[in-house]
Amino acid sequence: MASKALKSKITNAAIFITLFAIAVFCLAPFVFLFVSSFKPGAEMIRNGITFKLDINNMNLNNYKLLLEGRDGIYLYWYRNSLVITFLGTVLSLFFTSLVGYGLAIYDFKGRNFLFILILIVMVIPIEILILPLYKLSISLKLIDTYWGAVLPFAVSPFAVFFFRQYSIKLPRELLDAGRIDGCTEIGIYFRIMAPLMLPAFGAMTILQAMNYWNSFVWPLIVLRSNNMLTLPIGLQSLITPYGNNYDLLLSGAVVSVFPIMIIFLLNQKAFIEGLTVGGVKG
Amino acid sequence: MTNNRTGAVIPQKKHRKFAFRRQKIAPYIFVMPFIISFLIFFLYPIINTVIMSFQEILGPEDITFVGFRNYKSMVNEHFGNAIWVTTRYTFWTIFVLVPVPIIVAVFLNRKNMKGRNFFRSSFFMPALTSVIVAGLFFRLAFGEQDTTLVNMILGLFGIPKRAWLHQRNTAMLVMVVLCTWRWLGVNVVYFLSGLQNIPVEQYESASIDGANEWQKLMRITVPGLKPVIVYVVTISVYGGYAMFSESYILFGARSPGDIGLTLVGLIYQKGFFENNFGVGSALGITLLGIVMIVNLIQLTLTGFFKKESE
Numbered sequence: 001m002a003s004k005a006l007k008s009k010i011t012n013a014a015i016f017i018t019l020f021a022i023a024v025f026c027l028a029p030f031v032f033l034f035v036s037s038f039k040p041g042a043e044m045i046r047n048g049i050t051f052k053l054d055i056n057n058m059n060l061n062n063y064k065l066l067l068e069g070r071d072g073i074y075l076y077w078y079r080n081s082l083v084i085t086f087l088g089t090v091l092s093l094f095f096t097s098l099v100g101y102g103l104a105i106y107d108f109k110g111r112n113f114l115f116i117l118i119l120i121v122m123v124i125p126i127e128i129l130i131l132p133l134y135k136l137s138i139s140l141k142l143i144d145t146y147w148g149a150v151l152p153f154a155v156s157p158f159a160v161f162f163f164r165q166y167s168i169k170l171p172r173e174l175l176d177a178g179r180i181d182g183c184t185e186i187g188i189y190f191r192i193m194a195p196l197m198l199p200a201f202g203a204m205t206i207l208q209a210m211n212y213w214n215s216f217v218w219p220l221i222v223l224r225s226n227n228m229l230t231l232p233i234g235l236q237s238l239i240t241p242y243g244n245n246y247d248l249l250l251s252g253a254v255v256s257v258f259p260i261m262i263i264f265l266l267n268q269k270a271f272i273e274g275l276t277v278g279g280v281k282g
Numbered sequence: 283m284t285n286n287r288t289g290a291v292i293p294q295k296k297h298r299k300f301a302f303r304r305q306k307i308a309p310y311i312f313v314m315p316f317i318i319s320f321l322i323f324f325l326y327p328i329i330n331t332v333i334m335s336f337q338e339i340l341g342p343e344d345i346t347f348v349g350f351r352n353y354k355s356m357v358n359e360h361f362g363n364a365i366w367v368t369t370r371y372t373f374w375t376i377f378v379l380v381p382v383p384i385i386v387a388v389f390l391n392r393k394n395m396k397g398r399n400f401f402r403s404s405f406f407m408p409a410l411t412s413v414i415v416a417g418l419f420f421r422l423a424f425g426e427q428d429t430t431l432v433n434m435i436l437g438l439f440g441i442p443k444r445a446w447l448h449q450r451n452t453a454m455l456v457m458v459v460l461c462t463w464r465w466l467g468v469n470v471v472y473f474l475s476g477l478q479n480i481p482v483e484q485y486e487s488a489s490i491d492g493a494n495e496w497q498k499l500m501r502i503t504v505p506g507l508k509p510v511i512v513y514v515v516t517i518s519v520y521g522g523y524a525m526f527s528e529s530y531i532l533f534g535a536r537s538p539g540d541i542g543l544t545l546v547g548l549i550y551q552k553g554f555f556e557n558n559f560g561v562g563s564a565l566g567i568t569l570l571g572i573v574m575i576v577n578l579i580q581l582t583l584t585g586f587f588k589k590e591s592e
Contacts, residue, residue, distance in 0.1 A: 015389045016396060022386065023404040026467065029419040030407065032431065036422070048425030051434055095315035102312025106305075114313055121324055123516070125524030125573060127546040128566040131553045132327035132334065155319035185308030214412035216527040217546075221554075232412040236531060246422075253415045260410045268403060275468065276475040 030257075037062055037254045041247030062251035069248050076227040077234035080146075081213060081256075084230055088150040088212040093204055095155045097197065100163025101189060105175065122157040127217055134221055148222045149230070150212075159204055162274065166200040167193070199273075206267065207274035210260055231256040335563035352564040361565070363540035364548045365572075367454070367529075371544070372522025372576075374458045376515055379469050384511075386466070387473035388503060402474070405467030413464075417531030420460045421447070447532060453541040460528055465521075469514055476510035477503070512584050516577060523573050526550065545569045 032049050038058040066074045103111060126133075133152055134143075142148030170193055178188035194201075219230050229237065235252050238245040264271055338348045386405070390398055408416065423431040426445035433443040446452045484502050493501070504511075526546035533542030535551060545565065552562035 012392075015392070019386065019389055019397075019401050022466075023401055026404050026408055026463065029416070029423070029463065032423065033415070033419050044422060046427070046429075048427050048430035049419065049422035050427075050429045050431060052429060095319070098312050099316040102309050106309035106312070108306070108309040111309070114316065117320060118316065121320065123520060123573075123577065124570065125520055125546075127524040127526055127549070128570050129324070129327045129331065130546075130549065131559050131562045131566060132330040133323065134553065135330065135559070136323075136327055152319075152323040155316050160316060179305075185304055186311065189312070210410065214410075216413050220527075220530075232414045235414045235418075239531065239534070249418060253418050257411055257415055261407070264407070264410055265403075268406075271406070272471050275471055 033250065034254055037250040039250075041245060041250070044246035044250070062247045063255075065248045066251055066255060073226060073234065074248065074252055077229050077231045077252075078256075080223075080228060081230040081232075083146055084149045084219070085209050085212040087146055088154065089205060089208045091150060091154045092156055092159060092208050093201060096159035096204075097163045097194070097201065098189070099155065100160045100165075101167045101193065101197070103160070104164045104167035105170070105172075105193075118157045118160055122161070126153065130217065130221055133218075137222055143222060144224045144228050145222075149215075149219050153218065156208070156211075159208060162204060163197070163200060166197060170196055202267075203270045203274035206263060206270045209263075210271075213260055331563040331566050334559050335567050337560050339559050348560070352560045353568075356561050356564045356568070360540055360543065360548060364543045364545045367540070367542065368523055368525065368544045370454055371457055371461075371525055372519060374454065375461045375465075375522050376518045378458060378462050379465055379518060380511060380514055382462075383466055383469035383514075384473050384504070384507065386470050387477055388499065390470070390474060391477045402467075402470070405470050407467065408464045409468045411464065413527040414531055416460055416464050417528060420456055420463075421532055424452075424456050448538070448541070450539070450541050453533070453537075456532060457525075457528055457542070460532070472510050472514055473507060476507045480506035508584070512581070515580055515584070519576050519580060520573065523569060523576070545572075 035053070036044065036049050038060065040057065040059075040061070043057065103115065137143050137148050137152070140148075142151065174192050174196075175188060178192050183191060214232060215230075216232050216236075219233050220236070223229050223233060226234075226237070231252070235249055235256065238249045238252075335352055336347060336349060338346045338351070340346075389395070390401060424446040425433075426443070426448065427433065428437065428443045432446065437443065444452055446456055480502065484506075485498055488498050488502060524546055525544050529537070529542035529544050529547055530550075535547065535555065537543055546569070549562050549565045549569070552558045552565060
């Protein structure tokens with residue numbers, strides 16, 4: 001019996017060490033990026049990201065560049081990211097919750113057909129449509145605007161799906177109660193049902209905000225002038241064949257991660273809920 | 283209360299009829315945002331790209347119908363490279379990002395596992411980063427200098443330094459490692475939630491029958507996780523074939539010898555460097571076809587359709 005207990009102790013230790021090693025793999029890049037962001041950019045070109053550490057050579061210059069470098073372009077990028085994230089999240093929550101709720105609550109002609117359309121949009125990579133969408137954005141005068149960055153993907157099929165899954169569980173009795181009280185159907189949604197969906201809104205806010213904050217392919221195409229870029233696109237523009245501006249790039253990357261990291265640490269459950277309910281249990 | 287409510291409705295038959303009609307119309311108002319967005323930002327572009335794939339577009343007014351010429355001229359060395367890179371990338375990401383997260387999830391799900399929440403959060407953190415942050419790290423950590431993180435670690439084991447981002451196989455390795463780093467935690471979360479749906483009794487009765495851990499994993503856990511596995515493989519096929527940003531940041535839009543060229547990267551090149559929307563659209567339609575076929579094969583193999591028809 002003693003040997004069996006010992007064996008299970010060893011197994012547990014081995015598993016713990018494996019998981020710990022994976023955790024190091026996951027977290028180390030954050031640490032190295034953070035440390036490197038205090039090194040001069042020339043040092044990055046010479047040594048890459050490295051274990052070498054020369055405290056005397058480290059300073060806050062890269063962070064000063066965020067405010068002053070290139071006429072403060074980084075602040076423009078930050079503002080654009082904030083605006084697009086806010087606008088995109090609000091629009092997308094408003095629209096997708098309406099659609100998801102409508103699909104879950106009402107039985108109407110064409111519902112199944114709509115449902116199939118949503119699934120189709122879900123499984124077709126949007127990257128396939130970048131050229132026609134670019135052309136369309138030109139005719140709709142959406143190029144280089146906040147609306148252009150936000151509108152084409154505001155009605156995300158994943159978010160619709162998520163709100164549908166959540167709405168199915170709403171108590172139907174409230175629907176009749178609202179009708180008897182003389183509420184319109186839209187009124188019932190805004191006054192009675194939407195407040196009940198607050199947890200779903202919470203989870204989706206975080207997930208959508210993260211998507212807009214990090215979104216890359218579409219903003220790369222629709223945003224053209226330097227002071228309209230978002231953080232990922234602006235930072236990416238610093239990588240050029242003629243030499244990379246690692247000083248601004250590193251501090252800029254570190255500061256761009258902060259908002260999401262803080263929200264995640266404050267509310268991990270919402271992140272994980274948003275991910276799993278929409279996907280697996282569907 | 284109840285009297286009050288019914289009292290308000292019964293006297294007005296007209297109102298009631300109106301309300302009934304409203305209930306018929308209301309659902310369409312709710313789903314209207316999707317319908318509008320679908321028509322403008324999905325159906326129209328798809329039709330448009332199908333049409334463009336048969337056209338040569340030299341200017342807004344200068345458009346000629348060229349039949350299948352775009353599809354013929356699309357097939358060249360770069361197209362072959364792009365398909366090869368994209369397919370290999372998709373294969374390797376699935377090869378790593380299904381079994382590894384399953385095992386990690388099983389480990390995390392063990393009774394009395396110490397530090398479960400810490401591990402789960404740490405694994406998830408990389409998913410919060412944008413592709414530029416992840417790309418920046420791996421670009422610099424896999425640099426060719428002998429001082430870079432990876433070359434230094436391998437140097438300890440006497441492995442000579444390499445120019446990771448300049449060779450075909452190691453470039454692929456960097457892309458797969460980057461993808462693993464970013465998405466491992468997300469897949470772990472999926473599999474963890476799948477594990478909660480497997481009844482504990484199955485494991486208990488297997489223990490009584492004397493099954494070892496490996497047998498339990500293969501006979502109970504993996505079959506029990508099948509819906510999640512199908513889901514993860516499906517989104518990985520989607521993500522793999524649509525890959526663009528990672529290679530764009532690691533290798534730029536044009537990589538030497540196409541070592542980082544993906545299909546979407548090729549569409550981007552055709553559209554925005556060569557201004558050739560015709561061939562770009564033909565590539566888009568081809569990619570659409572590939573994704574559909576791969577997913578169909580995958581879903582058939584995993585018995586997804588069989589379950590539906592039964």
